[in-house]
Amino acid sequence: MFETIDYLQFGNKNQKRAFLAIENLGIIHSLSEYHPILCGTLPIGIDILGSDLDIIMNVVEFTSFEKKVTAFFGNHHDFKLKKTSIRNVPVIKANFTFEGFEFEIFGQPQPVKEQYAYIHMIIENTILNHNPCLKDEVIKLKEQGLKTEPAFCKLLGLEGDPYESLLEFGKSKQII
Known part of the structure; x- marks a missing residue:
């Protein structure tokens, strides 16, 4: 059910807004090679004011990913990129705001359906x-x-x- 964002079109008001923001941003298409999936509270309807849109990806090569993310989204408000480690697994995160949503792009070298x-x-x-x-x-x-x-x-x-x-x-x- 969560492999695409199509279900958001038929959801609550915030899910419909998120669908349009994600589509307008073009993030799913632009980074499709990383198998992006929207995760978190919004897809299951338990988001609150200030909840972000978490888009997780399978990223093995951080340098090329960083260049692509910066090229596509680096001009957006509050853009930040950070490399770190969670549970001894390297991760790369990009955060920015777009159309009233805070986005977090989260990449780690693991298939998305195996990520926490x-x-x-x-x-x-x-x-x-x-x-x-x-x-x-x-x-x-x-x-x-x-x-x-x-x-x-x-x-x-x-x-x-x-x-x-x-x-x-x-x-x-x-x-x-």
């Missing part, structure tokens, strides 16, 4: 589909300052590192 952002979104979406009443509670916790994964863990009674706990929950429920 995608797996967490699939787990969270499945939880919400089975328990629609949790949606408002997750949003409320997010508005109080909790990040998404910690909010889900709190509601599910999961302890420990929320990012790992959510993965283990997904595995135990055979979601992933």
